[in-house]
Amino acid sequence: MAVCIAVIAKENYPLYIRSVPTQNKLKFHYTVHTSLDVVEEKVSTVGKSLGDQRELYLGLLYPTEDYKVYGYVTNSKVKFVIVVDSSNTSLRDNEIRSMFRKLHNSFTDVMCNPFHNPGDPIQSKAFDGIVSGMMVQTG
């Protein structure tokens, strides 16, 4: 499962970053931030060829030594990034895709909350729960 899940706003500031507590948070922040370049690159190339019918799931953004970084961009240009341990080979592309879908649904729910101010960091128990379900259980 994921070791870090992040939601990045359209303006590329983090709305939500959560990583497994055992590891260095800073590292994931850097990783996620750096992945935005690849997201941007992918979105710009995909956007041209396919017009409005864009696949939201971007696939593997880039592999690092220890992690694989997957990306997903909503139509409103909110980015989801999931970092997965490289050693976790059992994870299929399809599973990642469904994780993103789940994340997106939950994110939509958060946005539907009339008390949520769009652009503010996400503070939602429901969202937290979904994310926790996708994170590595360290227990």
Next chain:
Amino acid sequence: MAQCVQFVEEFVQDSFVPMVAVLCSEEAERATRKNNLNFTELLRPFCRLTSEGHIRDPNNQLQVVKNLRICVNNVMTNPNTASAALSPAQRRLLNEVVLSCQPQEGAVTNVITAGDYNLNFNATTPWFKAYRENFLQTMPASDHEFLNHYLACLLVVSSTEAVPVEQFLKLSQEQHRIQHSGEYTNPKWFIPNTLKYYVLLHDMSEGDEQRADVLYEDMKQRYGAQGCYLLKINSRASSTAEDEQIPDPWSQYLHRNNLQNQVILPAVFDNQHFRPKQYFAGHNANGVSNSLESHPLQLDEGSGMGALHTLSAANTDVKKGARDPESTAGGAGSHGVCLTLNDHDHIRQFIQEFTFRGLLPHIEKNIRQLNDQLVSRKGLSRSLFTATKKWFGGGKGPEKSVHEPKSTCGLLYPPEAPELQIRKMADLCFLVQHYELAYSCYHTAKKDFLSDQAMLYAAGALEMAAVSAFLHAGAARSYPAHYMDTAIQTYRDVCKNMVLAERCTLLSAEILKSQGKYSEAATLLIKMTSEDSDLRSALLLEQAAHCFINMRNPMVRKFAFHMILAGHRFSKAGQRRHALRCYCQAMQVYKERGWALAEDHINFTIGRQSFTLRQPENAVLAFKQILTNDSRQMATQQAAFLREYLYVYKVTKVFNHVSSLPMLPLPCIHSSATRVYFGHERRLAEGEKQAATHVSLDQDYDQDLAAMWCHLEEQLVASANRGTVPVNFQQTQCCLNSQTDNLRHPLAVVEEPMIVELTFRNPLKVSLALSNLSLLWRFTPDAASPSKEKMPEEFMGETITNEETLALGVGQQTANLMVVRGKQDLMIQGPRLNQTKEDKMLVRHGPDRRLDPIITPNMPLMEVFFLHFPTALLCGEIRKAYVEFCNVSSVALSGLRVASTHPDFFTFGSQATTPVTPLSPTSAKNCSAYKTLATVNQPGSVAFEVLVSAEDFSQLSTVVEIPIEGNVLEPGESTQLPLWLRGPDQEGVHEINFLFYYESVEKGTKISHRVLRHTVFICASRSLSVQASASRSSVPPHHCQDDKGCSGTLVVIDVENINTSESGVREFHIVQVSSSSQHWQLHKCINPARDKDCKLTSRERAKLCFRAKRCKPHQGSSYRKKHNHHLKSQDPSEDKASDLNNIVKKCNELDLNIIVIWKAFVVEDNKQLILEGQLHVALQTIGKEDFSLVFLLPKCLCGHVLLFQEAQEMVLLKFKSEQPPPVVVPSAELSQLIKTNLHYPETYTHPFVQNSLCLVPVTLTLSNCSPAHVDIIVDLRHKSTSPESLEVHNSFNWVGQTQYKLQLRPEEVLCLTLQACFIQAGVYNLNTPRVFAKPAEQGTMCETSQQTSSPALIIINNA
């Protein structure tokens, strides 16, 4: 990225140049030493050939050699063999090179805008260039390639030598020994028979030139004209050289050279029992200046030890030296002082001659030779070798058996192995820029090596094949990047030779970059980062970062991330300055974009690096950002940051020995929320006395309230200045905050305190202990002002509004407690200007002078206390309180006034006049507010008339002058005045504001006046409701001769107890009803029921009826003087009579104020109290009897007076002004023009038997109430349409003239005699005449029916 000044081709080409060794005799060395140079250094600036050379390839094709550079080096018999890693010495050298090469302050920076990022970074990376250059030059020669093997050797002998030829021989033998004895593995030689070139060095200043020429001729004979040269140098004496400026081409070469020497020299002298550590130390510190000496060892004694101690500090020295070429040259004396420009030319010519005549032919010859060998072997060996290999299954000939302990990189060939011949040829071709041939050779070699599994060799061939393919301009072949990739991979993974892999990477990355393949270049560079060398990793990561930013779509974040990685590696490699630079550049991307964690990390690192680099200001700045940013770090992390920051701070302070306090970033001061309070510390209460509320810091600023106070103050000032507000009027502001107008300097009075309230915010999760806060201030005496201004006492304000808890440091252990004393500037930025266009375009801020007060001389200061001030009153209740004014300053005050929002709420009883005037109530406590007069009035009889002076009515403004004795309050004096309060007429809580005004006795002070505010809240509860109505008496005028005109008026007062509190008020007594009017007197109570005091218990209601009559107009009258409530005497409408409405109004005008005085019996705490009060009703218009009277409420009217018509109530409540509302229904008004009376006998007996017609005389009296002529039409015909009168009237008729048209003069009374005819007995209503009236001037006949309301009944009896 490194936009190399050099073109890439040139760079690649210069990476591989023909190497020439130099052997120099002692004498020759001495001759060059005069110029502070050795021979190789002497030649170095001239090693690039400017002219083209030519060479013939094996096919006899002419090949042009352009821009060739040769490398001249001293022969160093370095015992070190080529290794897979750099020696420590080399590493140190590279480190030094990078360290010494720092970006210049004003260096060119690139600005790249990518998306919303604006990045500023170094366009060039000279440190990388320097690193690369040095790296390539110090690459140890390796066995698998020949490019940096020596091709030729220069033998240099001086002409001053006794027998130069012998010397040549000696050097030649030396060279032979080095190359062939097998004693030394280094240097490596390209070809066994190395080209020897004999150079005779002639020192013009010393030797005999002719002898040199002779010797040269001899040499020519001996070595051939192509193999020797006579070089003449030192054409001038060094002493005379000063006046001529000669360019110094050496300076740019020598620094690098020195560093290089440092590394090579220790190797040379290694076996001479030196302590290398000490040596290095000396050289690291003083390398720049010292290593030029012929024997650097001598210097060790002098500077080595000292250098050890200062090693850490020396970095900066080296850097300084490196940056400044002057100091480099100056430290060692300038170079080439004995050389003229001619000499320069000589050297240049010599190199050219050597290259074209000696070196190139030599290479050409060797290429041919090798080519021949290869061709001859090709047919045979190629097939043979491969065949044998196959047949014998890996039995690879003798070489393999020799090198059985084969290295990881496959087998090794002996130096003269035939497999290497082709590589040798390829290298030669490459060196003379015959890239096409070189490529094919490399390509062939690669295949051979690969088939032999000689991986190192194969990788080398691959690398060079790729490079030649790149350099071969105009070839159809594209650059084979995969060759490079394979080569790098092989070098790194198979051969474990990082040095070669690095070289390969550097070349490949440069080539890829030149082709725009930044992404690939970055990948290569990143791949080369590894744990073994931090410096290399750092540099490569930085280059990779530059690659990312230079891509077509710049990858800003990748750039930033790799910059951080590079910075990290730099710091690990000890390159702090570079690390700092990297982090700073990365910071641009992360800054203020919400990536708080990363930002904090970077800031923290920047802070640390800056600190270690002795840039405490920057460190403090960086730490400050961590602390002031709203960081999301955990508390422990924040605490760590804070500790680090405080430590840095302390050290900085100690280090700098600053006397002034440093600036602290924490806690954050919310500067715009600063409030400044001017005013002394007031006593809030003293016994029963309550101080005026005035202004305090507890109050929040309210825009409306401020406007209200300002308005009051304006009125006060106006009244003090005879009705006009001075132009320079300014509101007195006691408490300045962000919303007040802070454009002007506030005025503070000397010896009065000033309180500054600051809002601190602690953005951290760590608690901060603040103690010993004090406000620092600066005072600038005003020279222009002659008045002596003293330093005011300014007390520090310790009002801290906590937004976060500021825990005191009690709970912390003292060991951990770090106390930093510092200050924070208090600067307040004014509001943003938004007036002009420029203001809107730019962000401009206005001044804010809250904190720059002007201190003025002493001013009076007054305090006001209230005694017995109630908080709750019944509506209309009268209560007495006392007010005390104290002058607490040392200056007398005068002009005491007060303005209030509710001027009808209070009045002052004058201390002095109390006993005299019966008008004022007794000052005796708690008895009635009203003084009972001696005359006992018979209730219901005409009463007592009291004149009220006109001025009591004329106080129109809200400003009241306070009658204090002498109008001046001396310093320290206080005076007490009774204050009468009357409960507001409206139920509810009322906020009543008083503004006391006073001024100094002295005139012309800076502060013209001072004010004191007081706000009270009064809770008013219901008491009585009073309705009054006036109607015109229907009594005909002749019945009451004492009345004048039509002035008989009935006043009906309806009083109801509407008090709702069950417990409090028992009952109300109506004590007295008075009128306060200039025109009317209440005359007689005509209440039929009873004529004593009426008592009203809860919900009871009483009706009182009075007759009012007009009194002499100049007299204001009332039964009893009520307290000077401002009853508005209605301005008599004196407008022109032409205005219809006015006439009408005037006729109906009834300017009558009714005052009802009551007593209430209240039980409170089992005690019975008697409260007294009065209610006012102003009647202004007379009403008709049929209840449609217009009933106007003046401003002091009770709000709960019930009105007859709801619609009217709304209107009336809205109009609380003195003017009655505009006439709504003109007919109602006009109907009051004429008063009609019917006079007739009440009963009339008529014998109907005798006369069936009964005629009764009726007199209709018409009186004109208006002051104008009125046309009247009297119509006696029955209104047939009136349904209710049909039945009644059919039996009675008016006879005689049934219509009259008349005109009445003002106030005229006219009687008409009419006759009514009845035909049977009964009761009839005679009131059927319809009277129409209109003012005479009115053109149109808009007649209005006059009142016909009450029935006039007549009884007709049959006799």
